[in-house]
Amino acid sequence: xxxxxxxxxxxxxxxxxxxxxxxxxxxxxxxxxxxxxxxxxxxxxxxxxxxxxxxxxxxxxxxxxxxxxxxxxxxxxxxxxxxxxxxxxxxxxxxxxxxxxxxxxxxxxxxxxxxxxxxxxxxxxxxxxxxxxxxxxxxxxxxxxxxxxxxxxxxxxxxxxxxxxxxxxxxxxxxxxxxxxxxxxxxxxxxxxxxxxxxxxxxxxxxxxxxxxxxxxxxxxxxxxxxxxxxxxxxxxxxxxxxxxxxxxxxxxxxxxxxxxxxxxxxxxxxxxxxxxxxxxxxxxxxxxxxxxxxxxxxxxxxxxxxxxxxxxxxxxxxxxxxxxxxxxxxxxxxxxxxxxxxxxxxxxxxxxxxxxxxxxxxxxxxxxxxxxxxxxxxxxxxxxxxxxxxxxxxxxxxxxxxxxxxxxxxxxxxxxxxxxxxxxxxxxxxxxxxxx
Amino acid sequence: xxxxxxxxxxxxxxxxxxxxxxxxxxxxxxxxxxxxxxxxxxxxxxxxxxxxxxxxxxxxxxxxxxxxxxxxxxxxxxxxxxxxxxxxxxxxxxxxxxxxxxxxxxxxxxxxxxxxxxxxxxxxxxxxxxxxxxxxxxxxxxxxxxxxxxxxxxxxxxxxxxxxxxxxxxxxxxxxxxxxxxxxxxxxxxxxxxxxxxxxxxxxxxxxxxxxxxxxxxxxxxxxxxxxxxxxxxxxxxxxxxxxx
Numbered sequence: 026x027x028x029x030x031x032x033x034x035x036x037x038x039x040x041x042x043x044x045x046x047x048x049x050x051x052x053x054x055x056x057x058x059x060x061x062x063x064x065x066x067x068x069x070x071x072x073x074x075x076x077x078x079x080x081x082x083x084x085x086x087x088x089x090x091x092x093x094x095x096x097x098x099x100x101x102x103x104x105x106x107x108x109x110x111x112x113x114x115x116x117x118x119x120x121x122x123x124x125x126x127x128x129x130x131x132x133x134x135x136x137x138x139x140x141x142x143x144x145x146x147x148x149x150x151x152x153x154x155x156x157x158x159x160x161x162x163x164x165x166x167x168x169x170x171x172x173x174x175x176x177x178x179x180x181x182x183x184x185x186x187x188x189x190x191x192x193x194x195x196x197x198x199x200x201x202x203x204x205x206x207x208x209x210x211x212x213x214x215x216x217x218x219x220x221x222x223x224x225x226x227x228x229x230x231x232x233x234x235x236x237x238x239x240x241x242x243x244x245x246x247x248x249x250x251x252x253x254x255x256x257x258x259x260x261x262x263x264x265x266x267x268x269x270x271x272x273x274x275x276x277x278x279x280x281x282x283x284x285x286x287x288x289x290x291x292x293x294x295x296x297x298x299x300x301x302x303x304x305x306x307x308x309x310x311x312x313x314x315x316x317x318x319x320x321x322x323x324x325x326x327x328x329x330x331x332x333x334x335x336x337x338x339x340x341x342x343x344x345x346x347x348x349x350x351x352x353x354x355x356x357x358x359x360x361x362x363x364x365x366x367x368x369x370x371x372x373x374x375x376x377x378x379x380x381x382x383x384x385x386x387x388x389x390x391x392x393x394x395x396x397x398x399x400x401x402x403x404x405x406x407x408x409x410x411x412x413x414x415x416x417x418x419x420x421x422x423x424x425x426x427x428x429x430x431x432x433x434x435x436x437x438x439x440x441x442x443x444x445x446x447x448x449x450x451x452x453x454x455x456x457x458x459x460x461x462x
Numbered sequence: 463x464x465x466x467x468x469x470x471x472x473x474x475x476x477x478x479x480x481x482x483x484x485x486x487x488x489x490x491x492x493x494x495x496x497x498x499x500x501x502x503x504x505x506x507x508x509x510x511x512x513x514x515x516x517x518x519x520x521x522x523x524x525x526x527x528x529x530x531x532x533x534x535x536x537x538x539x540x541x542x543x544x545x546x547x548x549x550x551x552x553x554x555x556x557x558x559x560x561x562x563x564x565x566x567x568x569x570x571x572x573x574x575x576x577x578x579x580x581x582x583x584x585x586x587x588x589x590x591x592x593x594x595x596x597x598x599x600x601x602x603x604x605x606x607x608x609x610x611x612x613x614x615x616x617x618x619x620x621x622x623x624x625x626x627x628x629x630x631x632x633x634x635x636x637x638x639x640x641x642x643x644x645x646x647x648x649x650x651x652x653x654x655x656x657x658x659x660x661x662x663x664x665x666x667x668x669x670x671x672x673x674x675x676x677x678x679x680x681x682x683x684x685x686x687x688x689x690x691x692x693x694x695x696x697x698x699x700x701x702x703x704x705x706x707x
Binding site: 087097265270272273275276277279281282293296321323327329330332333334345349351357360 | 621623632
């Protein structure tokens with residue numbers, strides 16, 4: 026960005042200089058030829074009238090010589106010669122040959138003795154003199170000297186110097202202004218990316234130009250609205266939970282009067298299942314706003330504890346006690362995620378096998394069953410909480426309820442993921458992968 | 463003889479819940495289970511009945527309009543030793559923990575099995591009768607012993623490096639029973655009694671098995687345990703100083 030501006034500025038400068046150079050050349054040409062022509066015409070007229078040539082200081086004296094003082098092979102200025110010829114022809118002076126030569130001026134030049142100080146300075150600054158020799162038709166040469174600005178080797182330096190100044194004047198404030206805009210924008214982007222309703226963060230400080238400030242104000246307001254909406258959602262869900270649990274509790278009490286034990290047990294199971302679903306809904310909805318911070322946890326003990334709870338309830342869940350495996354996470358949701366996976370395995374496979382493997386980079390908890398598995402094309406769908414509900418009529422192919430969706434949401438919240446895979450020889454493997462820090 | 467104040471030996475329960483749809487069938491059920499049940503629809507009614515009758519145990523809903531169950535629990539605890547079982551509608555642990563901190567003896571989460579509630583009522587009444595005073599130490603808070611900290615709210619054990627070691631329900635209940643009664647010898651029957659009830663878990667689980675699992679987690683050498691010691695012919699004891707945090 027800054028580089029682009031720098032290149033553009035340099036280019037503009039170069040074009041400007043090109044034009045300037047052109048113009049200067051023209052001006053120098055005019056400046057050189059104008060007085061020279063006047064003096065040649067004047068000398069020519071004097072010669073025609075038989076008058077004496079001369080006058081003026083020794084420096085600028087017009088001389089009449091029999092031969093050109095310019096040695097053949099000297100550096101000649103064709104454009105000057107052409108311009109002189111045109112001007113002389115216009116003035117009605119006939120000229121045979123026109124020759125020019127640029128000579129350096131030395132400060133010790135004896136001719137400078139009679140020249141005023143300011144003129145010397147001007148001549149020395151120009152650095153050279155131009156000798157013009159014009160051959161009259163009679164073979165005599167009118168010769169004169171004029172000041173000549175030396176070739177433009179300094180002009181390149183001036184180009185660089187000017188560009189540097191331009192950079193200083195334009196590029197620096199431009200970059201500063203750019204930073205002033207981009208810094209708050211970058212902060213805003215970071216804040217938007219890291220925005221998590223559960224973590225109460227300070228609003229972003231309003232800074233930068235007005236437009237950027239407006240965006241920040243809008244973002245801060247949006248954040249407050251989102252947080253308020255989520256809080257409202259939590260309150261609503263709490264109310265829903267309470268309102269549904271109370272009638273469920275009433276029902277649970279009332280079924281005790283059912284005489285038939287089998288019937289009563291089935292009713293109790295149904296109520297328990299409804300209650301679990303209700304729990305899942307509440308947990309899923311509350312997941313974005315966790316109440317416990319992540320801590321260092323022995324994951325092997327966590328898996329073992331969850332498995333042990335299932336065994337206590339008489340389920341067949343296999344797990345080899347493993348060595349301590351320290352991971353940073355929120356233990357309660359992770360227990361729940363694992364519980365849901367094991368519950369699912371038990372529901373479809375009657376028994377489950379849990380393994381815990383660790384590599385230096387990640388930890389994998391695999392829950393395997395020997396149930397019917399899931400058709401390959403539906404492996405991804407089973408995580409979707411609501412498509413699940415729609416297709417849950419088709420229980421054989423994986424009507425699983427919210428359990429898996431909740432498990433995945435928990436694991437993702439912890440920075441990991443869950444993948445499902447059909448097992449060789451039948452059954453399903455659910456793999457929780459967690460990164461180690 | 464559970465309580466000599468009551469008429470006969472029928473324990474007198476006070477059931478406080480604003481939800482009639484729960485209260486009335488529950489009262490009927492508990493009556494069928496052999497309790498005498500008095501009902502109240504709010505805290506005010508509960509206070510009135512507690513002065514009118516000699517109540518043996520209060521079953522109390524936490525979420526009630528007006529004065530809530532937690533505040534009533536505090537009142538009951540300040541005025542005497544009547545055991546309290548809380549009915550909670552929330553899955554969140556906070557209410558429960560606050561309730562237990564205020565001196566409630568136990569809780570059940572709605573929807574609960576009335577049979578399980580009745581079982582817990584019997585356990586608590588038996589304990590009250592056996593000890594004369596309430597034996598139940600408040601369950602909340604943290605207990606430090608031998609470099610470990612047992613956090614009751616999160617049901618986790620934390621080692622000296624701050625790493626959580628999650629416990630199963632059975633392990634947690636057993637360890638909790640031990641840390642709240644350090645240096646006491648607890649028989650298998652006592653431990654079963656103390657560890658049952660929180661959740662349906664561990665009812666039929668051999669205490670010995672739980673003890674050996676716990677030893678694997680907390681003992682430096684599980685084969686030569688220093689913390690959970692076997693008492694010959696008796697049961698188990700926690701041989702460590704316990705500090706409540």
